[in-house]
Amino acid sequence: MRTTLVSLAFISLCVASPLASIERRQNVDDATVLNFALTLEHLENAFYHDALAKYDAKAFKKAGFPRHTRDRFAEIAAHEKTHVKFLTAALGESATKPCQYSFPHTDPKSFAALSQILEGVGTSAYTGAARFISNKDYLTAAASVLATEARHASWVASAVNKFAGWSGAFDVPLGLNEVYTLAAPFITSCPSTNPPLPVKAFPSLAFTNKPVPGHTTTVERTPANAPATYISFFTGLDKIFVPITNGQVLVPEGLSGTVYAVATRSGEETTDDTIIAGPTILLFERDSRGNLID
Missing domain, CATH: 1.20.1260.10 (Ferritin, core subunit, four-helix bundle)
Structure with a gap:
């Protein structure tokens, strides 16, 4: 990885x-x-x-x-x-x-x-x-x-x-x-004359140790006034929701390549109203046999 x-x-x-x-x-x-x-x-x-x-x-x-x-x-x-x-x-x-x-x-x-x-x-x-x-x-x-x-x-x-x-x-x-x-x-x-865009930046999301598929990692921080209860991993067209338990989350097996992770209050959807923090980028590079590259 x-x-x-x-x-x-x-x-x-x-x-x-x-x-x-x-x-x-x-x-x-x-x-x-x-x-x-x-x-x-x-x-x-x-x-x-x-x-x-x-x-x-x-x-x-x-x-x-x-x-x-x-x-x-x-x-x-x-x-x-x-x-x-x-x-x-x-x-x-x-x-x-x-x-x-x-x-x-x-x-x-x-x-x-x-x-x-x-x-x-x-x-x-x-x-x-x-x-x-x-x-x-x-x-x-x-x-x-x-x-x-x-x-x-x-x-x-x-x-x-x-x-x-x-x-x-x-x-x-x-x-x-x-x-x-x-x-x-x-x-x-940016120039003050730039046209407004309908966007906002979510708070940052971090993990205290390197996430590894199949292993537990600790969620470093999410906003205290809106605690997250899940981490959603974006992989391809799929979103995998994993509950946060005692500040930790189990990284799903099989994740490969570029994966995005967000902290969310929902275990079913990620919307502008449910996302608490992130996304952050996780890189799980693998060799041609599917083995993680350190």
Whole structure:
């Protein structure tokens, strides 16, 4: 199993939203979904641009990567820049502007690990947001971007980080608030003129020891004024609910790849009204025989 400094960063960074203009609205229209997507694309665009400016070919070679690795990341960076231009053109004057960001990588290896995380979240974000899009042309365009994000995630996981390029037969669709909770720690400030988005960040969720399938782990914290009674593990299209007993939870057997966990007061559903904290990202990397990789 692999729990990197990247996944720990999602736990340790504060998820309080820096976006003062954010407010909740009942209706989510196509423009809102596109601006939400653009918010994520701005983040990814900045992530790759800044990292490639920081780490040259020599840094990648020193980190043990083959020569072509940085060049492929440069291609991904170009894709993300194109996504930003595409969505900005579609939204026109109402397009959200880029924010200021902070990313917890210190070398090409931690950058590659974080890239795998961000591309996975991006894939889950597009998958989950598809149901909100009514315009078929927009839906087709979003599906095209989704496919490219999934290819990015697969290449980074397998060719660069040497893990499986998938988590199973299905990917996890995430809701708007769940995605924003994962993205918010990287956003330090945003223009006050940006259009409001109907999202909020949930409190962070953490475990005191590394979760391992089939073993018990301790839930470190959930808001005291709204105690959680279950941890829900998102794996593919399934959500597995496990009760919290004396602050501990038994991690289900068989979890593989990227899994998202939330603390919830319900043992049957995860909604904006039942989620107490999270999601946090758990990585259960396995070899081709299904064995967990330490």
